[in-house]
Amino acid sequence: MDGLYLGVALFLLLNILLGMVRVLRGPSPADRMLAAQLFGTTGVAILLLLAEALAAPALRDVALVFALLGGLTVVAFVRRAWSPPTQVNKE
Template sequence: MIVITLWFAAGLLMLLITLGLWRIVKGPHITDRMLAAQLAGSTGVALVVLLAWFMDNHALLDVALLLGLLAAISGIAFAKLLRPKQVSNINRSQTDHVSD
């Protein structure tokens, strides 16, 4: 019974990766592509964890941890890429000062 559940979960995760990759290719906006890449990374980590549990291989858990870290770093890189180029600076000479 547990093997059937594992195969069902792996199939659903593969479907999620397929849909995420489709959204990366067809995404109308860069933010859609970014979120789909995050989905694919997280789902890939879940697949590696399922594979590690199915094969009883603890080294694959280290691989899953590394993939999760890589997914987080890529999310930060995407966010830095998408932020506005110029951040407005506050002109301190024009700000209201509270006088005592």
């Protein structure tokens, strides 16, 4: 079973590297942040799989913190950083 967990985790890591293309190429900043959000979720899945494969239960807590704080960057991006093309930023 450990081999299956590690294999699926490796596959998900390859998915992250594939999604990096969208960060590099994405035309608008929103595309880049969407890719970063997907990386966060994939990282949670990888951490859960590694917690089972390496028999390290502390990694589930790391995954929990990731899940809690994954939305923080997106919220900061939308509320404070991104002013879409035609919108006048009123601050």
